[in-house]
Amino acid sequence: MGNPDVDEFVKTRVSPEYKDIVEGLRTLMADAAPDAREVLTYGSPSWRDKKVLAIISLSKTHVTFAFERGASFEDAHGLLAGSGKQTRHVKLKKTADLETHDAALRDYIAQAVKIDKE
Numbered sequence: 001m002g003n004p005d006v007d008e009f010v011k012t013r014v015s016p017e018y019k020d021i022v023e024g025l026r027t028l029m030a031d032a033a034p035d036a037r038e039v040l041t042y043g044s045p046s047w048r049d050k051k052v053l054a055i056i057s058l059s060k061t062h063v064t065f066a067f068e069r070g071a072s073f074e075d076a077h078g079l080l081a082g083s084g085k086q087t088r089h090v091k092l093k094k095t096a097d098l099e100t101h102d103a104a105l106r107d108y109i110a111q112a113v114k115i116d117k118e
Contacts, residue, residue, distance in 0.1 A: 002030060002038035006045045014058060021063045024098040025056060032109040053112040062091045065105070073111045077104035 006026070014022050022045070029036060029047050033054075036047035046055035057064040067073065070080055070088025079101060080088035090101065090108070098105070 002026070003040075005040050006038050009040060009045055018058065018063050020095040021092050021098060022056060022058075024095065025063070025065055025092075028098070028102075028105060029054065029109065032106050033113050036113070049113070049116045051116055053116055054109065057089075062093045064089045064091055066090075067108055067112050069112065069115050070108065072115060073108060077101070077107065079104050080108070 010019060010022055010026075026038065026045070029038070033047060033049075036049050036053055038045065038047055040046065041048070041052055041055055044055050044057055047053045052068040055066050055068065057066060066082075066087050066089035067080075069086055070082065071084065071086050073080060073088060075088075079090050081091065082088040090105065092098065092101075
């Protein structure tokens with residue numbers, strides 16, 4: 001998609017049951033934040049402009065899509081989890097979660113982009 005290093009990460013490090021989720025998030029970010037650069041941050045796929053907008057973390061049970069400054073988001077969708085000072089995340093367990101949460105994820109991405117431009 002956007003970065004050969006991320007392509008390699010997905011090919012070699014993402015388990016088969018989560019590849020579609022990760023690829024779906026990559027497509028979503030390319031569409032919703034076209035100016036963001038896809039990079040590896042802390043060894044994980046992420047997107048940045050001035051600062052990191054979002055990052056993917058993998059676990060054995062889900063994919064975490066985290067927003068670096070998510071604690072300052074308006075969460076009208078009630079999906080953001082986390083209690084730290086900055087980061088909030090959404091856990092995705094199946095590919096259908098991408099469609100179910102599409103509007104919420106696009107809203108969170110838009111907020112991340114807006115905060116990054118301020």
